[in-house]
Amino acid sequence: MAKKPLNIGMIGYGFMGRTHSNAYRKVGNFFDLEYQPVLKAACARNEEAVQKFADQWGYESIETDWRKMIARDDIDVVDICTPNNLHKEMAMEAAKAGKMILCEKPLSMNTAEGEEMCQAVEKAGVANMVWYNYRRVPAVTLAKQLIDEGRLGKIFHYRANFLQDWTISADLPQGGNALWRLDVDAAGSGVTGDLLAHCIDTALWLNGGIADVSAMTETFIKERVHTETGEKKKVGIDDACAFLCHFNNGSLGLFESTRYARGHKALYTFEINGENASISWDLHDLHRLNYFDHKDDSLIRGWHSVHVTDGDMPYMDKWWVPGLQIGYEHTFVHQVADFIEGLSSGKPSSPTFRDALETQKVCDAVLASAKDRSWHNV
Amino acid sequence: MAKKPLNIGMIGYGFMGRTHSNAYRKVGNFFDLEYQPVLKAACARNEEAVQKFADQWGYESIETDWRKMIARDDIDVVDICTPNNLHKEMAMEAAKAGKMILCEKPLSMNTAEGEEMCQAVEKAGVANMVWYNYRRVPAVTLAKQLIDEGRLGKIFHYRANFLQDWTISADLPQGGNALWRLDVDAAGSGVTGDLLAHCIDTALWLNGGIADVSAMTETFIKERVHTETGEKKKVGIDDACAFLCHFNNGSLGLFESTRYARGHKALYTFEINGENASISWDLHDLHRLNYFDHKDDSLIRGWHSVHVTDGDMPYMDKWWVPGLQIGYEHTFVHQVADFIEGLSSGKPSSPTFRDALETQKVCDAVLASAKDRSWHNV
Amino acid sequence: MAKKPLNIGMIGYGFMGRTHSNAYRKVGNFFDLEYQPVLKAACARNEEAVQKFADQWGYESIETDWRKMIARDDIDVVDICTPNNLHKEMAMEAAKAGKMILCEKPLSMNTAEGEEMCQAVEKAGVANMVWYNYRRVPAVTLAKQLIDEGRLGKIFHYRANFLQDWTISADLPQGGNALWRLDVDAAGSGVTGDLLAHCIDTALWLNGGIADVSAMTETFIKERVHTETGEKKKVGIDDACAFLCHFNNGSLGLFESTRYARGHKALYTFEINGENASISWDLHDLHRLNYFDHKDDSLIRGWHSVHVTDGDMPYMDKWWVPGLQIGYEHTFVHQVADFIEGLSSGKPSSPTFRDALETQKVCDAVLASAKDRSWHNV
């Protein structure tokens, strides 16, 4: 009863290339699945770098031309881990070639691109998914479960932050392999697409659609040296972005992201307040969920700090024993496991390209609102 | 070298009447001051209730007509603890009578009223102050001190919340002595004037002026029985309010307040992110200040949880010993002490009516912005 | 229906003199009681100092001879706030004079002294109480209530710490008004009587009697200058003390106290683990109680952080509104209120001298065990 191979072709070898490779390698040790990912090929323009990456992770082969890799018969899944401006072209090609696609987030540079990509994969009928990995933090998945059980009741408020502090120095350059996220041509936007997109994806999943937004953005450092030219260049991305919104369910939303919040490395937090109960979570202690239930006996009513490590918590029966926490990397393992289960069951796992397009729409509305200082419908 | 008496005439006997009375009684036991507050008269329309209040607190006399009390020669200070819609009339009368005035916040129903009040006290040349008591939480005063020392450097972000959950039930009526804060005629606004005003006052003090705002408000429960009529009446206040803003120093602000955040009783929090350091605080653990300093050696860099109880912390040399916390009521004692020191030094203590008017202007801009869904300059 | 006066004669004017005076002054503003404490006389050998104290707190008169004050007809209650070595003599005299007695903790220098004191007050039939104030922290009182309701079930473990760091410097002298706690002649013991006594009192109250103990003590700084002589003198107190014990109910106990725990100012903590539920508390955030209930639905099971400020919490209906915390000083107000209610009801409030003697017995066993390095029965 051997597992069927699922041949992965990875494009990119950066931070996300590592998280995904790790997930492919581990998933079979912890989850009983029909398919076993096989690290078939790694692809990037820089031959030496990609060879080193392939050696480190055990990819069977390398390619330096992504079109060639996509064309290979022995590749089942194309995993796109490149800067955002390359997502569309690669996804279109992969769809055309009938490959399954796992694409890094955000889906695309904008809604228009994303819509094309959706149509392409739908037309091709290929399995597709976007790496909004935070849905698969067990504590976040548990939040979804508690909400779906109706424990919170009518929702009044949703707020989310994604706070970092790594770009405060004006000496940091933009562009290149390491810092493409600061280069608007490669990234499309700054914190909006990089960080708020995560917050929005989770919010849409937990709390439904967003109707309208009022946003502001700021670029604190106006010019940075570009890595490729060595010359100062205007910074085109948003360093910070905040927006107000109304959800379709009548609740109010407040979102903020920045890379200038000294003291926060990757503090993604959200809180949701319902009529009966509230939930909060943060990425710096990702293995905990905070839960308040008004129905608790008043004498012992208070926020519960739930250490999400027991076997009845989402995904946690696969790992260790109660009290022993997992970390960031496991979210990718869960996503691969769910993707594979989607293949087996025929019920695609979320977020598909189409699901992820909704986040893109909100991002576009946010950026447009910040630009013309007015409310925008999504 | 006996202390000089400072005769207090209190209008109102509700929650704030209690906190102020306690402060007047205690201040002399802990602070060495030139003046000793004397509880001369308590005033309210309900004779029985005000007599009971006077007995409990040791007021020497009562009045049922506030004009009469203001007119009394043996009153030095008029303390206005009534619903917001009465502040102006009383303050004008007290100023005319040459009395010092301590007025509950918010200063007024709106900026126009507030401007009149400012002119009245300035013309009369009487000492005046508004009870934005949270400036005198030692941890908050310490935050001000750290900012003034330049520890944070250039400021990028300011965010503040004031979250409560006490009006979620639709069965709660509006109006009357207990619930005038839900009646727009008495309160002027909902959370904006009641809760956000605190957040704004602190923000202006810590981070300077606000240039413009984009706001949204919501009234979740549209109708509530009015206590005085027993009939359902449209709810005119804002149940929740959030706004984006730019400070004059270039930092971005995000403010939110609600009475529908299940799990939060009176969670006033703020965080300020500077180039070098960040600060955060919350009212539920008011005796702690959280501080992050990027200059800390990287191996031990992290948020400091400062237990603000040592003798070198603001106000804390007056109280107990390190480790033993004070509470909410002490903020009022500190404010009385500072007011009296202002009298002795001739240097008025903040926030004066004029200082508090700035908060009123922001509140007005916020409410206007929420109404027409556009950015408003303050 | 005026309140009856309860005339207080205070001996001592140090830290405890201030906390008690504040409690006497405030209690009537917040609690409806039959008796109103009146600050009749303050007594200490240093006339100038006690006069200053009396002025600050509003004592009507002073005495410099405690026997004289005890003898005064206009004194109802003698409050003993002196170093431990004076408790017995004063209490015996006060009992003989038929006065009620409120005595600072620990009750006495040792069990033998304490037994004499108990017999004296019992023979005289006078109301008596010892200032183990931490029982009246609302969160601690709530813990008692939860335990008495049977929520914890069979108890397995009790652990308590009282950690300070104020005597680490070898330059700190011993003895005199300020530092008598470091002088074994005045204090009897070090952390055992000063800090562990609090932990033991709470433990006996919450978890019942202690059967036997195994202890160790340490004096880290062997010699300190004595304030009165200016000369180095052997340090006779214990700087640190820890002990294991068995409670009569079969649970295991672990206690530790020190003044050498860098980073802790007055960190009194306890935790109690029962079959069904657990409780923990610490003095640095005294307004919170942590509660874990195994009966909670497993998905949201975790420690509750209960913000003990609602009106249905012990004592909290007397103070402010939910979310607004009280502090250290209020524990003394509560104790005075309970003492007075004990007078009205004829049902003495705890801990009486007899109750406090139990703590003394444990302290004696602890010190004896540390001395001969063997288990001692209590």
Add this chain to the structure above:
Amino acid sequence: MAKKPLNIGMIGYGFMGRTHSNAYRKVGNFFDLEYQPVLKAACARNEEAVQKFADQWGYESIETDWRKMIARDDIDVVDICTPNNLHKEMAMEAAKAGKMILCEKPLSMNTAEGEEMCQAVEKAGVANMVWYNYRRVPAVTLAKQLIDEGRLGKIFHYRANFLQDWTISADLPQGGNALWRLDVDAAGSGVTGDLLAHCIDTALWLNGGIADVSAMTETFIKERVHTETGEKKKVGIDDACAFLCHFNNGSLGLFESTRYARGHKALYTFEINGENASISWDLHDLHRLNYFDHKDDSLIRGWHSVHVTDGDMPYMDKWWVPGLQIGYEHTFVHQVADFIEGLSSGKPSSPTFRDALETQKVCDAVLASAKDRSWHNV
């Protein structure tokens, strides 16, 4: 420059079998090492179970006779993941066969056994190590580094707890594959060898040797059904154990462990108080280190909550980016990496069998002290 293979022969397939297998598989992806572990053979008596385990983890072969596996030429390292009563026999055999040995903790059933094992590996000259994995939590390694840098100064106190709650139910049986830790014949002791051994190993590493101990143990549930016989049998293990001790450096120690602390799943905590600074850590938030430095400016002095995820923290340059936490399993990866680096450098990584024997000696003294209720030298 291919890596050299390091052929692993694993005995056991339980919880520890999984954590070690995962470590062997991952280490090469994240660490650049001379040797690459190869999962050569898995061994256990139950053929079906071990085959399933081998399939899940990719072991190349299986054995059902551990002597046979040890004898195989293609095995370099024997990894002993069996119940404690089998450690010695297997280790002696492996040493005789000239194999490197990685042995689960505790090293042995008692000091005598452990001494034999030490002599065997030392005589054979084979690399050896014991899986006290918590030394390699980055926050714990960082604690070691801070102590070695002298930041804490003279140490006064060390306290550690390991609290669990999984054996409270009297219905839980003892013995068998899953519950051998409750069977004294397989485990040797209860929490002392299972949990306190971890605390002791860390303590000896961080704070040096222990001179003497006074302990108490308790078995709350006196009889449990034995899995193998289905009959009630006396419980021979200690359910809880606590002890006082003196370290050789003059500091005082306090240790406690139990499986009856409701609310704690695997709460291993330690705190160490020095003259200048203190450190605390707990396993439930293993990615944080708490640090207090008295030299901090007094206004911002407080416990630092250090999120141990930056690249300059121990091991963390190998993983993700600041803010993204690792979990429990990574401690084993670190241990494998260090073991391999020890092979390359010729400088054996700690804890060797000889290092681990020190923990055994303390455990023996603790159990002896609990038995005869007297202080025991280690």
